[in-house]
Amino acid sequence: MTDSQESGRNQRAQSSSLYRKYRPRSFDPAELVGQEHIARTLRNAIGLGRIAHAYLFCGPRGTGKTSTARLLAKAVNCLDPDPWARPCNACTACEAINTGSAVDIVEIDAASNRGVDDVRDLREKVKYAPSQLRVKFYIIDEAHQLTRDAFNAFLKTLEEPPPHVAFVLATTEPDKLPDTVASRCQRFDFHRIPLSSMLARLRWVCQQEGIEIDDDALALIARQATGSLRDALGLLERMALFAEGAEGRVRITAEAVRQALGLSRDERLAGLVDALIRRNAGAGLRIIAEAAEDGEDLQQFGRQITGYLRTLLHLRAGGRDELADPAAREQAERFSLAELATLVRIYSGLELVLPRSGLDPQLPLELATVEAVLRLSGEPGTLATPARDASEAHSLAQPATASRSPRAPGPAPATAGPASGPAVSPREPDPDFTAREDAPPMPQAVAHSAGNGTVPREVETTRASAGSDSASEAAVLEKLIASWAQIRREVKASRSQTAALLTSVDPALVAGDDVYLVSPYEFHRSKLNEEVHRRLVESVISRYLGRAYRVHCVAPEEVPAIAPAQAGPNPEPAGTASMQDPAPESQATHRSRSPEDEARLQAAKSIFDAEEIG
Template identity: 40%
Template structure:
């Protein structure tokens, strides 16, 4: 029985040409060898399994080759190449800094550097995982790295460049290795499968390439594992079964359920996924990736970002045509929120199920948001307007009709409906009778429109549908009035104090003692017709009042009938009388300074000594 050699070793690149996905680095190194411009220290950095150590070995072999090709590749046949391939070369030394990271190890290496090569032109020292060297080892190595002998070349490799001292980085030529593209890994695996007589499906190799996350060594390890599992027949199903990956079909089917608002089918499919052993967090992340792929598939310019096989790509393109952009963006946001809250949730399954239920209703919510506020009520209001218009027009035509001798010369009284329709709701008739608009004579052909106040986006209080119906029916004087963004009633300082006292009494009755105490300490000041100054004793009090300012502003604007009312703050010091204070008074004073003190007392169930 022959010894099995894993693909990562068996098909390890031996020349620059066979390195996968790092053409920008291999091209630079070949040009440096060709032009005899080799640096004395190189630093290869990048993710694991992308070819750093492999390129270091190829570079070491090539610069000592006595008969390189025209393309600056090692011949593989000269004495230096053969000795390197068999592991007997005295000119190439490898050091694993993960296990040899002390000062003594570096000093031993420095002693070797002093000995010139016996055969060949250069002595090459490859130090892998160089970031694992201790600080003292780095310092011992620094002088040799800065001024090495002419025949010594150092090649350092690391996955964590940020851990290396800047003094080391400044003495090296730095080469950043990229993650290998999915297509490059998939093509490389296909070539190996052909050489090994392994049957495969392109979709299966694509899944392996995606799972490898840019590392070719990881991809080759999974390739060997699945080839053994599937008896040299790498299918799509064998890959997802062996690597515990959710099938694309689950996400395509689930997206169809979500867009059709099929809540029951969605929850049943999620239950099936959980029963198959998949984690809820991995599922929600996979669903978010699926939505992302649908999103990039909507634009021809971003289709290239779909790192999937052609068969799966076509499925994405078909489904993205049936899925609205608004749904994808909202669903992506819901999935991201679920992912952030998943680990801290006590009921993680419910966390995912809630996100899925919300996704099912995205379309209906977006559709509702695009509709008028209440189509049925709008239609009813229009019918009522038409009826009132007919009544007003009839009475107006009677008023315009020539009077007989027996009739009075004066016009008939103005109908109540017209008065209510033409006077704004925020202006009581008793207060401003002189502003009542005069009506011109109305002919029977004149159309009359009744203006109903609409909810303004700048309103402090948004009228309800019942309020709109009440105004439309002419009953605007009954019930509480709402302040709209157009209300600009003037008010006196005495009126402000009256409303102010009403509000702080409400605070007292609703047990908001902290806010009551702060607002009761000083009377408000009216700096301008609409600007109110609130005095506070500290920044903490100001922040506390600001947190509760929405209700205060709504109350003031509503009661003063002026939407332009605004507040500002001023820090003042309260004069303290020279007298003895009890514990309760001292405590009240401290609470005025910092209202959170009272919350602290309640939390620890503390009492105040009399």
């Protein structure tokens, strides 16, 4: 081992974490990576001397919010005479902040100092002048964790702080901040770090640390970080420890990254997609079994196949992916855009279902693969095939009166013999049958076959379609329950108040175009049925299920009454009785009963445990 390798190894052993060691020290785009819009604004504010008294930094984790707050504090307190050259990183103020010895830079963790007493203590401390620097900075991290009373106590100080004090509030969930607080701050939204910028920064850090790394390994680490540079540097440090040998040489390969992080090989992901292209469920199941036998993390495998399909979706839609190889581009052309959207929707439902389901993660992954093949093949019984979606959309577009219009006369069935009774004019109503005005007319096939006791083809088709619809609704409900955790998470990203209502709500029934959710609490039911919350839940659920649904939130005890009412009377017994024997009076009354009356009757039966006796 050479002296330089020994010194580099000792330096790495004594240094702090990479993300702390390589914090940005200036607003240079090479250091404050991926946030050029924020760096330019703050640099201009410092150069022009227009510093605000309060800032709000929002964005995902690991994108530089706290580091930028420290940079701002350093630039404001820098002693360089040229304001456009700040921070200089050479004066005493910059050195004190870089080393962490500046007592006038106060970082507060709002997760552990969230009460009104902590804010009152802060209000007392801001009165005192800074001891070292010109301006005292209070950096409040995870500011959304403060309680409502703490925010109320903080408002006046935030609006009119002393001239020697500035506040920076950093949060990953800005929607949880009261509007009265957010409106008193200058807001800056931090973006996820672009992949190209992250690769350049990681490559520079590897050069500084003397780490040898393959380009494929670097790309894997950058993709795993999902836009967070702090996570990427943490993964790089972990891989450096994994790859370092006794001789002190660090060489990180793509295979080492996959082995350490439990990632699957690209060939395996491409093979699974090839199986989907060939509509070969068996080949897809064998690939999943091989991954399980090799000890790969199947939850990670599910996330990888979702990301791979998302890449294909981008390529098929005309987007760009710098790291996509020609094989991926060729696979993207083998699917339609609608098929790729369906595949991404199916596999993206695995991420939150697997950790909470308690199942072997291999089973949901296999079910998703089989369902994907069936959906691509257009097999009957699968959810929301394009043909079915088109027919349903067409039927919904027809006016309500169309269902009551008389059918065009058609040829009589070949099996229908001469009528044994007197002929009845089609315009002359039957005096023994009183129908509701809005009841649909009896099909002509039923009228022709009533005399000879044969079951018409239309009735058989109706029975088969009713059974198919029931099975389809059960499958939709099953998929909704499996995706419920992810649906709640997506709702939370759009509106946290609606997500809070869903914590005590569960899917219970799918009937036609209606989804029934249940909650034991009246408050949750009434709020969720309000338009602002209901529309959001309907849009997310419809996106996951592939078609438009209406959402209703009811009490659990109402579900048994809703299910029979939605199913309606059984057509087989009623139709058979009308064709074979004269209908009893109770059956005639049952036929003339409206759906609303039927729902009330079923509810009464359920509540009083009663039976209908005629």
